Amino acid sequence: MSVVATDSFLERAPLLFRDWIVGHFPVALQWLVHHLLTITAILTVFGLFFAFTTIAERKLLARLQNRLGPNRSGLPWFRTLKLWGLTQPFADAIKAITKEDIVPAVADQVLHFLAPVVIVAFSLLGFAVLPFGRYLIPVELDAAILYFFAAGTATELAIFMAGWGSRNKYSLLAAMRALAQLISYELPLILSVVPVVLVTGTLSTRDIALAQGGWTWGVLPHWHVFTPWGFAGFLIFLVAALAESNRSPFDLPEAESELIAGHLTEYSGFKYALFFMAEYFGLTALSGLGITVFLGGWQAPCAFLEFIPSWLWFMGKLAGMIVFFIWIRGTLLRLRIDQLTRLAWQFLVPLALLNLGNAAFWALTSGWTGPLALARWAISAAIVIVPFFLLGRRLTAGYAPRTYRYAA
Amino acid sequence: MLGSGILKGLGVTAKNFVGSYHDPARMVTQEYPDTPAKLPEAYRNFPFLVTENATDPMGTLRCVACQICEKECPPQCIYIEKSKDKKPDATGKPQLYPAVFAIDTAVCMSCQLCVEVCPFDAIKMDHVFEVAATNRFEGLLLNREQLAKPNEYFHQIRPTEAAEVDGRLTAERQAAAEKAKAAAAAKAAAPKPTTPVAGVADPGPASPRPATPKPAEGGTAP
């Protein structure tokens, strides 16, 4: 690997800054300050990222829908300065905090209160193991991937708590949907990542990101998404990640047109904002994992672009993923709950299992060179494409655009 | 193939996303308070009373308190009280005038029927749509002082219709003047001391008939 630009000042700047601050404290406290700083950094960076994701979502959705989006909020005392409405999230935050917190009289007070707390806490845990840059990884865990998924499981539990604790029929239906959705999509989500673990032979996010380094001819990155199994895995991951984070077209628990706001029906003010925050934290964390596992993590796409610090690459890819999710949300319809679970069990899971075999094939044939390499590509592609077509045809059997007759 | 329909949809939304930056046919948003709303001439919202002279609005109302609009108003939001005395109207005839003319804009549905049935072109539809009041009863109950707006304003908001109305009124005035002249001449020829000038309307309170026939179609009928 080239060592030319990787150790630039910018690359190490966050670490140097952290060490500079830590150096001001007595040695006995340094470990604590070190960790606290890491936590603060994550909270600040991703708190702001969340804030600007909300405004980006509103503005991008607006543009997709041929609207302008929020562009009014500026700064207090500077009336003429509009700032393209970029201060909107802060206005929203103030609004959310100052709104009345309504708890239904018959609600389960404990669960109703606990749900937003739990969901935010757990949705933040996932950030601990994501390698944001070459040297920026909050906690280096050997079983990081496993940790990530374990941390994410509690969020749907919190949705259940919110839904059941609200004592609202819509909320209850949403809670049931959330449970069904979790059980269905946890599996394809994990199965989509397993091939990467199989090929790289590690569960550590740092090593997985490192394993995708290097370029062919300096321009073609060795990211997993550029292999047949990696591409298939990435697609499955995308679908499952959408479902895990309750995003359209899988936003069934809070299906606005059916269940009003689902589990959020009885929440108001800051608690509602917490749920909202957790949804975006979860989405961001899952996108971060997808980037780490499939999109080369913090690696630059071309060798000559390495002078840009790795953490900037990571954040750039993250922003790209978020934009893609917003685009999806602006286009697609919602699935029905039975179709949702069918899609998971009868399409994604078999495909993911086949893809696992595909990755095993890829790992076993790593020695094939020359024309054999082409054959390796062809076979690997066939292993995912053929089942995709067959399963896809089964999935959409009986559904087709129709032609219509006209009265004579 | 599974997914092709979804990809097509994504393509369309992407096209709209790009189009919203350069294609005015896609980005149709007007930033309303910054760029004032452009109202078509025919736009109607809440009636107003036309006065001939801005300096003396109450003295020159075209309305003669005939109460046709009050009767025809579907939600019954117009209230008129006739005056005891008479004043000369647009054509110079002495007419009653509304001592009280009130419209409850909280009830009015801007249907324009009052305008269509008015034989004197006295009530017209306004272009004002930013109506807000601090009190929903008195604040939205407009009296004749608030309702009266000069003819110049009418010209400003509805140039075509106002020009057409003015033309017709001028013609009526000329006709009335000629008639008065002829009557004066006739009077000079054969003096009859008891005849009042220029056919005053029937003093009875009911059935005020329009002095001049007017097409049933508002301003724009052929």
Next chain:
Amino acid sequence: MSFALLLIALVLLGSAAAAMLSRNLIHSALLLTGAWAGIAAFYLWAGAEFVAFAQVLVYVGAVSMVVLFAVLLTRQGATAAPVEFDSYKRVVGSIITAGGVGGVLLGAIFGTPLDVPAAPSPAALTVRQLGLQLMGPYAAALLIVGVILTVALLGAIVIAAVDKPEDPAP
């Protein structure tokens, strides 16, 4: 270190006890989930990272869902009914079971030599080593477990599958 263990044990036992005593089935289920999370914390304390995360993933993530589903799908009326002694047979049975389990546990606890000098603890197993162990010496066990789970899964499908009249072609 032992303070952390005490805390974990308190949370674990506290939520387990509360789960038993709670009259609200949903609360019980959630507290049970809390107890499972406590077990995971204990594993973590003991240095068994992999097992801890697996515990969270499987128990907190999946088994709790199944429990909650089961609670929601059973009749709500049952939650209000007070639990009564049905018969002395049942009481005797439960005492025997509890005593048996308790005896085994106590035997195990007292049978463990607690005061042995701490052996130089082996370096924590990396996931890689764990995987190699599972695939190498313990491959047969893994295989058997896998087969049993698969059979259980198939059995569940067979039980859950409802005979549904085939839809007439549209």
Next chain:
Amino acid sequence: MSLFPANSGPTVRAVHDEFHGDLLEVSMGPQHPSTHGVFRMVVTLDGEQIVKLKPVFGYLHRNHEKIAENTSYLSSMPYTDRLDYLCSMTTNWAYALAVEKLSGQAVPDRAQYLRIIMAELTRLVNHSCLVGFLFNDLGTSFTPLLYAFREREKILDLFESLSGSRMMCNYQRFGGCRVDPSPEWLAAASALVDNFPRFLDEYETMLTGNEILLARTQGVGRLAAAHAINAGITGPVLRASGVDYDLRKVDGTGFYPRFEFRVPLGAHGDTYDRYMMRILEMRESVKILQQAFKTLPAGPIMDPKAKLRGFRPKAGEAYGRLESPKGELGFYLISDGSPNPWRYRVRPPSLINLTLLEEMCLGHTIADAVVILGSIDIVLGEVDR
């Protein structure tokens, strides 16, 4: 077998025994995002499946018919705007038609053409609005709705510049129309209509082939033709079930027989067919409009004998109906020779199409109920009157 098996209509569990658990009764509405106004459905759910659905309406009741019996014929005209507030042009026309029948009023040619132009523009407004809302019910984040609204707004701008109001047009009169459009207006309308198929094409590219749409709507909310006829259902909902019944062809309302257009028919009677009926009807409306703009005759727009005020039809009764975008819209009037109708009755297509809601929804999930309701196309102003 398909992985998303189409629902095969009512498969309602008869027994609610201990093993299957309780049923859940949810009162959807009158404040619910997808009941299209203040409509309420008392839904009994088994899990997510609907076993019983009771529509409750009347929250928007305004006593329209009784008010109309106590005011003059003319004064009811603005109130008809508020019946189906998306299609005031056609409700105006249907009412004018009934009154004209009652009084034997003739209508000049140009007014007849204008009425058809307005009615077909209204059809574009209504159908584009409907498909937009249908997709909102299906869970899009407003995108198709806003595309539809963008086009609808252009037509409403035309209405506004002609009649003074975007939606409450109050345009038709007994014996003609109120305002004669200027040549510029006609040119603008013609240009808009010529551009409209481009919007439809884009819309169809975006959604008609979408797999999720197909899975969500095909086979959902089936309505058998015989059943629909029995219930008196009309309009696109009936034609989606394959019944060839369009009052524009059957009655030949106004000058419709002078125009070339086809009536699309569905085969399955499901939600997808109902959606496609609207899209195809919009294409036919565009054809009618293009012909109308080409052949619009000159002349008066009002019968010179028409009276605006003091209108007293002779004693008798009349039923005027036409194909509104939602179905057969009829006005039944009885006159006793007084200035007010003695009896005034509206046959609202929205209400009558709503009667089979439960049959269409049984056996489907709560998510489908919302979509089925959306595909029926109701406007509560018309349902509750």
